[in-house]
Amino acid sequence: MTDNVVIAGGGIGGLATALTLHQIGVPCIVFEAVREMRPLGVGINLQPNAVRELYDLGISEQDLDRVGLPAREWALVGLNGNDIYTEPRGLLAGYNWPQYAVHRGHFHMLLHEKVIERVGPEAVRLGSRVTGYRKHADGTMSALIEEIDGSTSEATGTLLIGADGIHSAVRAQMHPAQPPIHWGGAVMWRGMTWAKPIRTGSSFVGLGTHRQRMVFYPISQPNRQTGLAMINWIAEVTMDNTEGWKQRGWFRQVSVDDFLHHFANWVWDWLDVPALIRQAKTAFENPMIDRDPVPTWRDGPVALLGDAAHAMYPTGSNGGSQAIVDARVLGAAIVEHGVTQEALAAYDNKLCGPISQLILRNRGAGPFGLLNIVDERCGGTFDNIDDVIPPEERAEFMAGYKAAAGFAIEKLNAAPQIIPNGARAHTLQVI
Numbered sequence: 001m002t003d004n005v006v007i008a009g010g011g012i013g014g015l016a017t018a019l020t021l022h023q024i025g026v027p028c029i030v031f032e033a034v035r036e037m038r039p040l041g042v043g044i045n046l047q048p049n050a051v052r053e054l055y056d057l058g059i060s061e062q063d064l065d066r067v068g069l070p071a072r073e074w075a076l077v078g079l080n081g082n083d084i085y086t087e088p089r090g091l092l093a094g095y096n097w098p099q100y101a102v103h104r105g106h107f108h109m110l111l112h113e114k115v116i117e118r119v120g121p122e123a124v125r126l127g128s129r130v131t132g133y134r135k136h137a138d139g140t141m142s143a144l145i146e147e148i149d150g151s152t153s154e155a156t157g158t159l160l161i162g163a164d165g166i167h168s169a170v171r172a173q174m175h176p177a178q179p180p181i182h183w184g185g186a187v188m189w190r191g192m193t194w195a196k197p198i199r200t201g202s203s204f205v206g207l208g209t210h211r212q213r214m215v216f217y218p219i220s221q222p223n224r225q226t227g228l229a230m231i232n233w234i235a236e237v238t239m240d241n242t243e244g245w246k247q248r249g250w251f252r253q254v255s256v257d258d259f260l261h262h263f264a265n266w267v268w269d270w271l272d273v274p275a276l277i278r279q280a281k282t283a284f285e286n287p288m289i290d291r292d293p294v295p296t297w298r299d300g301p302v303a304l305l306g307d308a309a310h311a312m313y314p315t316g317s318n319g320g321s322q323a324i325v326d327a328r329v330l331g332a333a334i335v336e337h338g339v340t341q342e343a344l345a346a347y348d349n350k351l352c353g354p355i356s357q358l359i360l361r362n363r364g365a366g367p368f369g370l371l372n373i374v375d376e377r378c379g380g381t382f383d384n385i386d387d388v389i390p391p392e393e394r395a396e397f398m399a400g401y402k403a404a405a406g407f408a409i410e411k412l413n414a415a416p417q418i419i420p421n422g423a424r425a426h427t428l429q430v431i
């Protein structure tokens with residue numbers, strides 16, 4: 001049998017892994033639980049480091065322009081729309097690659113289309129849930145599969161990649177004592193509305209406080225006739241979490257009337273939040289959840305990737321991007337070590353520690369913390385931000401954040417490709 005890789009989960013991480021393995025000449029198959037791929041979700045950001053990897057995978061600017069648009073600005077504003085803090089994004093910030101704000105579902109469908117086109121129509125087995133795995137004495141493994149009709153089977157391969165999301169069955173088996181999902185008390189309602197984009201036309205805008213916040217950004221170019229773009233918005237409220245999350249599921253579609261009252265007074269001459277929300281009619285409600293880090297993402301021939309490895313708060317807008325980077329780092333390890341457990345160990349050694357730190361860092365308010373200071377000092381409304389927070393204090397607050405971002409720009413621009421063009425996996429063995 002030729003070395004092959006079984007992937008549990010056909011989300012962004014699983015499909016990016018399949019495309020990467022195909023690029024380096026490794027056969028793979030994806031088992032995806034849902035019966036049908038549908039363009040689910042709302043907006044997500046693809047950071048320049050992930051866009052670089054997509055370009056290296058042959059996913060072009062034209063492809064990405066079909067599912068989103070390059071982000072130009074990140075801005076925190078006061079309740080009267082005046083600037084608190086702004087910074088350019090993507091190419092404008094000096095990266096060699098853009099940042100894209102995309103529709104998660106359309107981007108997901110794009111990846112699926114590419115996998116089917118390149119790896120083949122049988123590459124993604126829909127309606128097949130991975131329930132666990134068995135490790136064999138010869139170092140291989142079998143993924144345990146349950147079909148939608150209840151029938152079960154096993155898929156044997158050299159390696160299993162658990163890319164089955166935050167509720168990962170592969171992770172549950174790997175870390176049976178892991179604590180339950182962690183919820184810090186914030187609830188997000190995410191939706192999309194056709195509206196006129198403001199500021200640069202592609203600005204990420206955040207306003208409010210950590211108790212109550214609104215974030216919005218366009219995920220499409222404006223329509224040539226109407227000037228309206230698809231605006232992705234996230235309305236967020238933090239509530240008492242001492243009794244835990246009461247709803248049965250973690251992700252459900254709700255009527256906007258369920259939460260509109262929290263934002264009923266958020267009307268200014270520059271922004272009408274209730275109108276923005278109301279036009280969407282429905283939204284996705286989900287608590288802001290993550291998982292405590294685990295000490296390793298690997299168990300012999302099995303490794304975790306994407307949210308299964310590191311589900312995190314979206315404060316850094318990097319969950320989807322990190323899943324893509326994971327796939328590329330794994331691919332590079334396979335180029336170097338072959339389809340082997342050593343490759344999984346190299347991948348785990350490189351990412352598990354630092355990304356676990358990021359999970360914990362994302363639990364803080366991050367740059368949004370500046371909104372809380374403005375709220376405490378002036379209730380969020382001001383004419384000149386310098387009167388509320390002197391420039392030196394703003395600079396100091398943002399120093400760590402800006403330093404990290406600045407460092408990342410230079411580091412990313414200077415870094416060699418994770419997988420050099422034309423690289424192939426180290427010798428494929430026949431067993």
Ligand SMILES: Cc1cc2nc3c(=O)[nH]c(=O)nc-3n(C[C@H](O)[C@H](O)[C@H](O)COP(=O)(O)OP(=O)(O)OC[C@H]3O[C@@H](n4cnc5c(N)ncnc54)[C@H](O)[C@@H]3O)c2cc1C
Pocket residue numbers: 008009010011012013014031032033034040041042043044104128129130131163164165166167168169170190305306307308314319320321323
């Ligand atoms: C339906 C959906 C909508 C989302 N919407 C948003 C959004 O609007 N904004 C945002 O920021 N993030 C959203 N996310 C999360 C975001 O996509 C991820 O944080 C990020 O892309 C990391 O991707 P991932 O592939 O690791 O995980 P996911 O994108 O969660 O993909 C995991 C995949 O595995 C499948 N799966 C789960 N369990 C099994 C199993 N046992 N066997 C086989 N397959 C399994 C799931 O059906 C899914 O396709 C959404 C995720 C999903 C699944």
